[in-house]
Amino acid sequence: MTDLRTTAEAIHEQFTDHLDLDLDDVEARLDTLVTDYKVPLDEARRSVTNHYLDRAGLERDDIGGGAPGGNDQVALADIDAAEQWVDVTAKVVELWEPRSDSIAQVGLLGDESGTIKFTKWAKSDLPTLSEGAVYRLGNVVTDEYQGRFSVKLNRTTTIDELDTDLEVGDNTVEVDGAFVDIQSGSGLIKRCPEDDCTRVLQNGRCAEHGEVEGEFDLRIKGVLDDGTEVVEVLFDKDATEALTGIGLEQAKDMAMDALDTSIVADEMRELTLGRYYRIAGPRFNRYLLAETVDQLGEPTDPDAVLIKARSIA
Amino acid sequence: MSSTPMREVSRRAFAREFNDASYTFKESDDERAPVYLLLPTGERANRVFVVGTLTETEDVGDDSEYWRGRVVDPTGTFFVYAGQYQPEAASALRDLDPPTYVAIVGKPRTYETDDGSVNVSIRPESITAVDEAVRDRWVLETAERTIERLQAFDDDGNDYAAMARERYDPDLSAYRDMIIAALEEADAEPEAVA
Numbered sequence: 146m147t148d149l150r151t152t153a154e155a156i157h158e159q160f161t162d163h164l165d166l167d168l169d170d171v172e173a174r175l176d177t178l179v180t181d182y183k184v185p186l187d188e189a190r191r192s193v194t195n196h197y198l199d200r201a202g203l204e205r206d207d208i209g210g211g212a213p214g215g216n217d218q219v220a221l222a223d224i225d226a227a228e229q230w231v232d233v234t235a236k237v238v239e240l241w242e243p244r245s246d247s248i249a250q251v252g253l254l255g256d257e258s259g260t261i262k263f264t265k266w267a268k269s270d271l272p273t274l275s276e277g278a279v280y281r282l283g284n285v286v287t288d289e290y291q292g293r294f295s296v297k298l299n300r301t302t303t304i305d306e307l308d309t310d311l312e313v314g315d316n317t318v319e320v321d322g323a324f325v326d327i328q329s330g331s332g333l334i335k336r337c338p339e340d341d342c343t344r345v346l347q348n349g350r351c352a353e354h355g356e357v358e359g360e361f362d363l364r365i366k367g368v369l370d371d372g373t374e375v376v377e378v379l380f381d382k383d384a385t386e387a388l389t390g391i392g393l394e395q396a397k398d399m400a401m402d403a404l405d406t407s408i409v410a411d412e413m414r415e416l417t418l419g420r421y422y423r424i425a426g427p428r429f430n431r432y433l434l435a436e437t438v439d440q441l442g443e444p445t446d447p448d449a450v451l452i453k454a455r456s457i458a
Numbered sequence: 459m460s461s462t463p464m465r466e467v468s469r470r471a472f473a474r475e476f477n478d479a480s481y482t483f484k485e486s487d488d489e490r491a492p493v494y495l496l497l498p499t500g501e502r503a504n505r506v507f508v509v510g511t512l513t514e515t516e517d518v519g520d521d522s523e524y525w526r527g528r529v530v531d532p533t534g535t536f537f538v539y540a541g542q543y544q545p546e547a548a549s550a551l552r553d554l555d556p557p558t559y560v561a562i563v564g565k566p567r568t569y570e571t572d573d574g575s576v577n578v579s580i581r582p583e584s585i586t587a588v589d590e591a592v593r594d595r596w597v598l599e600t601a602e603r604t605i606e607r608l609q610a611f612d613d614d615g616n617d618y619a620a621m622a623r624e625r626y627d628p629d630l631s632a633y634r635d636m637i638i639a640a641l642e643e644a645d646a647e648p649e650a651v652a
Contacts, residue, residue, distance in 0.1 A: 372470040372603045419561020419586040444598045454637045
């Protein structure tokens with residue numbers, strides 16, 4: 146069975162309660178977009194679904210996602226596309242303050258694989274979720290904003306509280322690559338000492354609290370690059386020391402001797418740029434937060450690459 | 459808040475392929491849009507990462523210092539130029555004592571010579587002294603990235619390969635042979651070139 150047919154059947158099933166659709170007609174619409182107009186299949190699905198929503202006078206939330214028998218049960222870390230209808234089993238890790246009246250609840254869900262943001266709309270009229278409780282959530286829809294995924298609960302979502310607990314994973318990733326840049330704002334820095342403010346000072350000033358007596362800290366904003374993609378990596382004091390071998394006291398001594406804090410970042414560049422590392426840690430926004438840092442030595446398997454090269458036709 | 463432009467990947471290419479390139483282009487009319495060098499195996503490069511043996515440095519400047527370094531990999535020589543606008547890289551070239559392994563992150567630059575041919579060089583962002591393990595890893599990694607480009611060359615929708623075919627009409631088998639020779643040399647070589 147083709148992807149087109151599978152997608153057509155999924156759309157057909159979504160509308161069974163609302164419209165009397167002809168499966169071939171659904172497939173023909175998809176086919177026009179995909180074959181004649183070179184539209185990617187998921188975009189075509191969205192477009193065709195919207196067409197039928199219009200015709201039925203429905204909102205997106207009014208229709209269910211996948212087959213009547215339920216969607217795929219997915220791990221949170223495996224969510225990598227928007228507009229997917231899925232089922233998840235997850236714990237409410239945190240609830241945040243909604244920024245708008247249209248949002249009933251917003252926060253963080255977690256399962257063994259990692260965490261993801263969730264939004265529950267006020268108009269969906271769903272029961273209230275409690276922090277720390279584990280739920281089976283049926284028929285939630287995925288969304289994406291600037292490369293980060295979230296799930297949205299909607300009118301058709303089913304919520305079953307489970308009498309169990311689960312261990313929440315931390316979205317840890319591991320990347321190998323060459324360390325190609327240490328960005329400004331790295332090395333020996335000063336942070337604002339005010340309560341709950343850890344902003345990095347610029348010329349002795351905090352953006353929030355003005356001129357303050359800063360507290361020294363170490364950090365690196367760096368870039369790891371394997372020739373196909375770049376990963377921005379944030380190193381806190383401990384990770385910076387693991388990467389460079391330079392601790393806070395030593396960094397302060399270096400700056401004192403040179404009467405200049407920038408010497409610390411210069412020295413760190415000298416020690417790390419152009420070397421290969423394996424770095425692991427959780428992802429936060431666009432950054433990988435370095436938890437473990439290993440420098441990579443001699444390559445292990447040159448013969449495999451040679452075999453690959455010889456096999457090119 | 460203005461969105462930060464995506465940082466450009468540092469491409470991996472052997473010196474032979476890098477020096478075969480000559481065509482540069484922009485993908486938007488914006489004055490500050492990135493300039494890309496078109497690699498003959500079908501990839502755009504706004505930044506490169508190279509590791510090799512720094513064999514020679516020379517101040518070729520007239521009024522102010524302008525340093526040229528020769529960096530050798532198993533297939534050829536990269537030319538690296540750093541002057542007053544690349545103070546860290548210039549002082550690295552001044553201070554380093556060839557021969558030594560170096561890692562360089564930089565931007566490809568092209569210039570046309572009097573006879574009309576195009577030379578390619580690197581304007582470094584950073585130059586650091588590294589050890590042989592880093593160099594060996596780079597040779598292997600660069601071989602892998604180049605193999606991947608060769609394997610994808612005839613793929614539908616590979617726009618940069620299509621562009622390379624039009625601009626260079628490259629002999630891909632020569633690049634395959636280059637990779638094999640580079641790997642065999644790395645394999646057979648028990649100690650540093652130095």
